Amino acid sequence: MSNKATICIFGKLPPPFMGPAIATEILLKLGLKKNFQLIHIDTKINEDLKSMGSWSFKKLVKNFEIYIAIIKNGLKAKPQLVLIPISQSTVGFLKDSFYILISRLFCRKIVLHLRGSEFKVWMDRSSPIVRMYVKLIFSFCSGVIVLGNNLRYLFKGYFPEYKIFVAPNGGDYDIPEKEKSNSTTTRILYLGNLQSSKGIEDVVKAIRLLPAAIKNHIQLDVLGGWRNEDTKQGCLRLIKENQLPISIHPPEKKPSKTSNDEQCRHLSFSS
Numbered sequence: 354m355s356n357k358a359t360i361c362i363f364g365k366l367p368p369p370f371m372g373p374a375i376a377t378e379i380l381l382k383l384g385l386k387k388n389f390q391l392i393h394i395d396t397k398i399n400e401d402l403k404s405m406g407s408w409s410f411k412k413l414v415k416n417f418e419i420y421i422a423i424i425k426n427g428l429k430a431k432p433q434l435v436l437i438p439i440s441q442s443t444v445g446f447l448k449d450s451f452y453i454l455i456s457r458l459f460c461r462k463i464v465l466h467l468r469g470s471e472f473k474v475w476m477d478r479s480s481p482i483v484r485m486y487v488k489l490i491f492s493f494c495s496g497v498i499v500l501g502n503n504l505r506y507l508f509k510g511y512f513p514e515y516k517i518f519v520a521p522n523g524g525d526y527d528i529p530e531k532e533k534s535n536s537t538t539t540r541i542l543y544l545g546n547l548q549s550s551k552g553i554e555d556v557v558k559a560i561r562l563l564p565a566a567i568k569n570h571i572q573l574d575v576l577g578g579w580r581n582e583d584t585k586q587g588c589l590r591l592i593k594e595n596q597l598p599i600s601i602h603p604p605e606k607k608p609s610k611t612s613n614d615e616q617c618r619h620l621s622f623s624s
Contacts, residue, residue, distance in 0.1 A: 357388065357389050357390040358389050358390065358433045358434070359389065359390040359391075359392060359430050359431070359432040359433055359434075360385070360389045360390070360391055360392070360432055360433065360434045360435075360436065361392045361393075361394060361426060361427075361430065361432040361434070361435045361436070361456070361460070362377070362380065362381065362391060362392070362393050362394070362435075362436045363393075363394045363396050363435070363436060363437045363438060363452055364376075364377030364380070364393070364394075364395070364396060364436075364438050365377060365395060365396050365397035365398075365399075366378055366395055366397060368400070368604075369399065369400070369578060369604070370577070370578065370604040371546055371578075372468060372522070372545070372546075373438055373468045374397070376468055376522055377393075377438070379522075379523070381393055390430075392426050392430055392432060394419065394422055394423055394426065394452075395419075396419055396438075396452070398412045398415045398416060398419075399412075416448060416451075419452075420451060420452075420455060423452060423455045423456060424455060424458075427455070427456065427458065427459030427460065428459065431459055431460070432459070432460050433460070433462065434460065434462045434463075434464060435456045435460045435462070435463045435464070436464050436466055436498075437449065437452050437453055437456065437463060437464070437465055437466065438465075438466045438467070438468055439465050439466070439467055441467070441469050441471045441472050441474075441475045442475060443475075443479060443483055446487065446490075450486070450490045453465075453490055453493060453494065454490070454493070457493045461495075462495045463493060463494045463495055464494065464495055464496050464497065464498060464518075465491075465494050465496070465497040465498065466497070466498045466520075467497060467498065467499055467500070467504075467507070467508075468500060468522070469500075470500070470504055470507070472507045472508075473506075473507050487511075488511060491511045491512065494512075495516065496512060496516035496517065496518055497511075497512055497516065497517055497518070498518045498519070498520050499517065499518070499519055499520075500519070500520070500521055500522060501519060501521055502519055504519075505517045505519065537570045538570055538571070538572065539570065539571050539572070540571070540572045540573075540574060541571060541572070541573045541574070542573075542574050542576065543556055543573060543574070543575045543576065543577070544576050544577065545577050546577050546578060546580055547575065547577045547578060547579045547580065547584065547585065547588075548579075548580035548581060548584060549581065549584050553575070553577075553584065553588060554584065554587065554588060556573070556575075557588045557591050557592060557597065557599065558591065560573055560597050560598070560599060561591060561595050561597060568597070568598060569598075571598055572598050572599075572600070573597075573598060573599045573600070574599075574600050574602060575599060575600065575601045575602065576602045576603075576604060577604050578603065578604045589601070
């Protein structure tokens with residue numbers, strides 16, 4: 354039997370490709386498994402981006418399957434620590450709260466993980482009952498992780514300072530060196546979910562406003578899934594009407610490789 358401490362990590366895995374799912378995938382592939390016994394509970398209930406935000410009987414069944422998996426793993430593994438990502442919406446947090454309550458039956462230490470920055474906005478718009486429920490659920494937890502030091506304030510009043518931890522998103526990437534050339538063409542990469550709040554419309558409009566002398570020497574590759582049909586059609590219309598140097602790629606594909614004589618500078622606008 355292994356002497357390693359057991360950690361249970363909650364989180365969805367891609368597809369669909371989105372920040373929290375990719376972050377969970379990276380976390381599971383890191384060196385944690387060298388020092389800990391890892392158990393993963395896949396909390397994915399959406400097979401694509403378009404189904405997010407809607408409810409169905411299939412999703413309800415899937416949630417109950419997740420609850421059963423939590424109980425089985427809790428009884429069998431008795432983890433020393435459980436890591437649970439939390440949502441920034443009332444319905445999403447209600448679902449997450451059941452993960453927390455069930456886990457509390459088998460584990461004393463539960464750490465929450467917020468992969469976002471809209472928690473306080475949601476709380477300010479919520480009813481007193483929702484805020485009281487959130488505070489109650491947090492009382493069962495040992496701490497919370499945020500993505501940066503400037504986000505620690507989100508949980509002021511919910512956790513003491515020493516229980517608010519910072520762990521920026523990241524991963525192990527092998528970026529090959531590019532040969533320098535005299536080409537003036539620059540390729541730009543927008544990588545993320547294609548929705549208004551992520552700035553895809555702003556990027557397209559910014560490319561349209563560039564002087565022709567600059568626009569003729571750039572290529573923007575957009576890689577991601579559309580969340581809203583109106584946003585999609587609006588962007589595609591701007592690209593077509595203005596003949597913008599923008600190529601749209603689905604999230605499961607990669608932009609074509611550049612030729613050896615082209616200088617590439619990949620800039621990520623979103624995550």
